[in-house]
Amino acid sequence: MSVQRRLEQVEEEIHAACERSHRSRDEVEIITVTKYATVERTQEVLDAGLIHIGENRAESGVEKWHALNGRGNWHFIGQLQSRKVKEMIDQFDTIHSLDRLSLAKEIQKRAKPGRVVDTFVQVNVSGESSKSGIRPEDTVNFIEELEKYSSIRVIGLMTMAPYAKDTEETRPIFRHLKELQQEVKQSKFSHAPCHHLSMGMSNDYEVAIEEGATFVRIGSALVGEDE
Numbered sequence: 001m002s003v004q005r006r007l008e009q010v011e012e013e014i015h016a017a018c019e020r021s022h023r024s025r026d027e028v029e030i031i032t033v034t035k036y037a038t039v040e041r042t043q044e045v046l047d048a049g050l051i052h053i054g055e056n057r058a059e060s061g062v063e064k065w066h067a068l069n070g071r072g073n074w075h076f077i078g079q080l081q082s083r084k085v086k087e088m089i090d091q092f093d094t095i096h097s098l099d100r101l102s103l104a105k106e107i108q109k110r111a112k113p114g115r116v117v118d119t120f121v122q123v124n125v126s127g128e129s130s131k132s133g134i135r136p137e138d139t140v141n142f143i144e145e146l147e148k149y150s151s152i153r154v155i156g157l158m159t160m161a162p163y164a165k166d167t168e169e170t171r172p173i174f175r176h177l178k179e180l181q182q183e184v185k186q187s188k189f190s191h192a193p194c195h196h197l198s199m200g201m202s203n204d205y206e207v208a209i210e211e212g213a214t215f216v217r218i219g220s221a222l223v224g225e226d227e
């Protein structure tokens with residue numbers, strides 16, 4: 001099925017979720033996760049008017065960025081090894097997986113002079129050992145520590161919920177991230193406006209939107225294999 005056709009279905013769901021939660025559709029941006037998609041398919045995504053592209057590997061993401069002449073806004077959504085920062089930092093606009101100070105230090109070192117990199121702090125709300133991210137209780141302290149890195153701006157928090165057949169089970173995870181965001185905002189850090197929430201994937205984006213997501217990261221529902 002074409003990306004355009006799938007997008008129409010996803011848009012319907014997004015509109016419905018916004019309506020249920022009395023939110024405006026403009027508060028939610030779609031990041032199309034193209035990590036398993038070819039360059040051609042990613043081109044189709046951009047042609048469908050979807051401007052936010054999500055990739056989770058440095059080499060393949062940068063390769064695709066070049067193949068598409070840097071069209072779109074590129075979001076790094078995967079675990080980021082410090083040694084990979086230098087090869088991807090110039091191509092990616094936003095990093096969704098800041099989860100340790102050593103990574104912040106590397107971003108500071110590698111960002112072009114004058115650039116302030118938009119980042120999300122990844123929080124492991126569910127506590128699953130397989131997921132990366134800081135502990136929820138460390139969020140405010142961790143963000144406070146980031147102040148010394150002048151090249152980093154924390155624009156939001158990011159999390160991944162465990163896969164749940166009944167997506168209602170993901171709601172407490174998303175709600176918890178929203179509460180942490182409120183705490184960060186109350187601290188009024190100038191380096192951490194934290195006005196975004198990156199949460200929700202193909203399986204659970206509707207619940208995430210109801211709980212306040214401003215970026216949903218959607219892969220399979222937009223660019224996955226046809227069933």
Ligand SMILES: *Cc1c(COP(=O)(O)O)cnc(C)c1O
Nearest residue numbers: 033056077201202217218219220
């Ligand atoms: C792959 C991935 C997604 C998208 O997953 P889908 O289930 O295909 O929508 C979102 N976020 C992250 C961090 C991912 O790695």
